[in-house]
Amino acid sequence: YNKERVAKVGANAAAAEWILKNEGCVRGSGAKTWIEDYGGISSCYSPSFKIAHIRVKGGDITSGGCQHFRGLEHVKTIDFAGCINVGDYGLEAICNHCFRSLESIDISRTGVTCSGLKHLCMLQKLRFLTHDQGLCHSDEKKYAAIIEELKTANDDIEITVL
Secondary structure, three states: OOHHHHHHHOHHHHHHHHHHHOOOEEEEOOOOOOEOOHHHHHHHHOOOOOEEEEEOOOOOOOOHHHHHHOOOOOOOEEEOOOOOOOEHHHHHHHHHHHOOOOOEEEOOOOEOOOHHHHHHHHOOOOOEEEEOOHHHHHOHHHHHHHHHHHHHHOOOOEEEEO
């Protein structure tokens, strides 16, 4: 996380650069097309650009890099399926920074453990969660308690277990 870069280009542009660098793509709020490489990044430097959707399937995203979510207030969906280096610390950073906006997250085949799922409870708008079956079986009692808490906080949450 580069504070100087964020100060220079803004949180959304700096995060877009980081996501693209790590084999992902972003889509701005109201945009219909994904920015998949540096060829389309110029639109990210507009002050009106706000990241709404992030997709990094199996990319090189790490928990430490998730500090790039600081200042992102419009992120609605995150797909980190297969990002094995995103763990509990990364999920905590995402939830701390996107708790007002995040509606959907896919953390299947990541490094997130059952203990890390508790961070999802702070998400005020979470409606869709996708994770792999391993989380269910690692600590069944803890998993059941966290899922119950998630369902209490978000009545209409849809949980998909792969």
